[in-house]
Amino acid sequence: VLKVEKRDGWHKLVLNRPEKLNSFNEALHAALYAALGEATDAADCRAILLTGEGRGFCAGQDLGDRKPGEAPDLGNTLERFYNPLVRRIRALPKPVVCAVNGVAAGAGANLALACDIVLAAKSARFIQSFSKIALVPDSGGTFMLPRLIGEARAKALMFSAEPLPATTAAEWGMIWQAVDDDRLTLEAENLTARLAAQSTEGLARIKQALEASHGNTLDAQLDLERDLQRSAGRSADYAEGVRAFMEKRPPRFGQK
Numbered sequence: 261v262l263k264v265e266k267r268d269g270w271h272k273l274v275l276n277r278p279e280k281l282n283s284f285n286e287a288l289h290a291a292l293y294a295a296l297g298e299a300t301d302a303a304d305c306r307a308i309l310l311t312g313e314g315r316g317f318c319a320g321q322d323l324g325d326r327k328p329g330e331a332p333d334l335g336n337t338l339e340r341f342y343n344p345l346v347r348r349i350r351a352l353p354k355p356v357v358c359a360v361n362g363v364a365a366g367a368g369a370n371l372a373l374a375c376d377i378v379l380a381a382k383s384a385r386f387i388q389s390f391s392k393i394a395l396v397p398d399s400g401g402t403f404m405l406p407r408l409i410g411e412a413r414a415k416a417l418m419f420s421a422e423p424l425p426a427t428t429a430a431e432w433g434m435i436w437q438a439v440d441d442d443r444l445t446l447e448a449e450n451l452t453a454r455l456a457a458q459s460t461e462g463l464a465r466i467k468q469a470l471e472a473s474h475g476n477t478l479d480a481q482l483d484l485e486r487d488l489q490r491s492a493g494r495s496a497d498y499a500e501g502v503r504a505f506m507e508k509r510p511p512r513f514g515q516k
């Protein structure tokens with residue numbers, strides 16, 4: 261259900277249920293959650309790339325998993341599977357790149373938006389499908405989407421479930437870039453490799469600061485920047501970064 265490729269300094273995780281447009285069943289949830297944990301713990305993994313096999317990125321929950329006549333506790337499904345997944349990505353102290361290779365619908369769209377940097381194939385579409393089946397956008401969508409594109413656009417997408425082309429998503433600032441379909445893998449892999457060569461702890465501090473900003477006053481955020489910059493300034497990566505700059509050579513981060 262998930263392919264894990266260990267590359268030089270980074271891991272590539274490929275959702276692999278292409279016949280179901282990589283929609284989530286419990287096995288895929290378990291595999292992805294575990295692979296993200298392993299990538300977090302592996303010292304030689306400094307960045308993660310998430311993408312999908314086949315013509316889709318992810319169609320959200322596997323709706324075939326729902327038993328007819330049953331009134332399921334979907335709150336429990338979120339509590340057990342989707343919420344831990346989104347929390348893990350947001351808290352992960354390494355960059356997570358997402359390459360949206362095709363349609364991203366429902367929780368699949370919001371999973372992409374939970375990642376740090378999102379690239380999408382120009383042919384890909386983002387669909388807040390939830391309203392079509394009388395559900396609430398989940399996996400952090402009601403938090404992320406209005407912050408990324410504003411409430412007017414977020415609400416219209418969520419009410420209408422209209423597909424949003426990747427190019428518009430990029431114009432609106434919902435994702436980082438829409439790239440030609442045949443360039444997506446190369447561009448996403450190059451970006452992930454570049455991030456893996458940067459200071460992992462440096463990027464983790466930036467991620468932590470941005471994450472905290474959602475709930476902070478400016479005052480509290482300035483204090484946080486002070487504290488993070490203090491520890492950054494004492495780090496071996498900062499010393500190496502400055503040394504490399506002065507010596508006009510590429511830095512070697514992550515050396516003890």
Ligand code: LHQ
Pocket residue numbers: 279280281283319320321322323324334337338342363365366367368387389390393395398
């Ligand atoms: C699928 C699915 C799918 C199963 C395509 N399941 N088979 C959280 C908590 C708990 C429960 C509920 O949900 C959630 C969060 C959610 O994610 S709710 C939203 C769930 N997702 C959707 O509502 C999207 C459903 N899919 C679609 O609307 C379309 O498939 C899209 C627009 C994604 C793609 O359309 P097409 O390109 O026309 O492809 P297709 O519809 O023909 O799909 C291809 C195959 O994949 C097809 O199977 P088949 O055997 O006929 O070839 C679909 O049945 C299957 N598939 N999504 N979510």
